[in-house]
Amino acid sequence: METKKLLWFVSSQQREMTRRVEASRARVYRVAYAWCHDAALADDLTQDVLARGLNNLDQLREEEKLTGWLLSILHRCWIDHLRSRRDCESEEVLAELPADEPGPDAHAEARETVRRVRVAVGALPLGQRQVLTLVDLEELSYAEVAEILGIPIGTVMRPGLSCA
């Protein structure tokens, strides 16, 4: 009887975690898109992250850290992708984003602003772009960002996006 109850509990917990992983899809996609400005690639990366996340759920120690954990998987997938594309180019070069960016359908002025912001983000070096999006879009702490990107916390201090 005890074992059965335990098994039920474990499996319902697993279902809950699965649901939470799936519910993170939009957030992961947004960060992925902000990093690569490529909707198709961001979609692929997101799919990879969720699949890996589900398969490795047992490795997640604290459930509250789910988002940070998924984003660190995203970071690794993104770097892997950059590395696999070409061996001779550096990741920095590959991570450069195109200057032109079609905006969403909206009022012309609002569209232009969005475009300019995305261009500015795209012009940032990869590391800064990642830090900026994680701090400002996902509102993660410097400590969490340092953990996700595997960098010293001191390097998370950065100048923000300048509003010209």
Next chain:
Amino acid sequence: MSRKMFSDEQLNAFVDGELAAAEREEILASSSVDGEVAQRLCALRAGKDLLRHAYDRHALPVPARSRRGSVWWGSGLAAGVVLVAGIFLGMQMQRTTPEQFGHSLDWASNFFVTQPGRMLVHLDHADTEHMEAALDLVSAYLERNANAKVEVVVNGRGLDLLRSDRTLFAERIADLQLRYDKVAFIACERAIARFEMEGERVVILPKTLRIHNAIAHIADRVQDGWVYIKV
């Protein structure tokens, strides 16, 4: 009266809520008397708002590549891989050894691959032997390409493979997910909805991904050069 100068990093950390109390107080005090500090803080906050607006979840572009099934059903490639699947199944029925299975996989991979290491197995009916063959295929492929991405997509009655109350393969699936990082088992939500509407209670295995429309997803993958095997 000397003016305290704050770096961009300090002001950013302030806006991010990352400063210790003492420093935070200092900047707060300064911003109330120093117009320039106040202006810089305002600009930083505005920058954050702009960024959130530019990447607002509801305004992000979605991948513009949903194609309907009819576009690729007629392609020679699709016919070819269905043929290959038939060969696999035939060999499976004759109890081919995993070794032989693996060799045919290599042959098939060379024949069809446009992007190495990406395979999608599609199951849309509830035949147990076909389910077993599909899992054998996945195991054999991953054994030779541990780093490959494999998706097992089920719709129609193939959903039974991933239904807790109906599948005979829950343990095997869990084992594959444990051993290989990039294998994904995916259930079609339209199929789930249809069975639920017919009064069935559908419980899916944990760790199963869901997609809205299996056929559109498969079309995208084929378009991207994934090897496609319909079992």
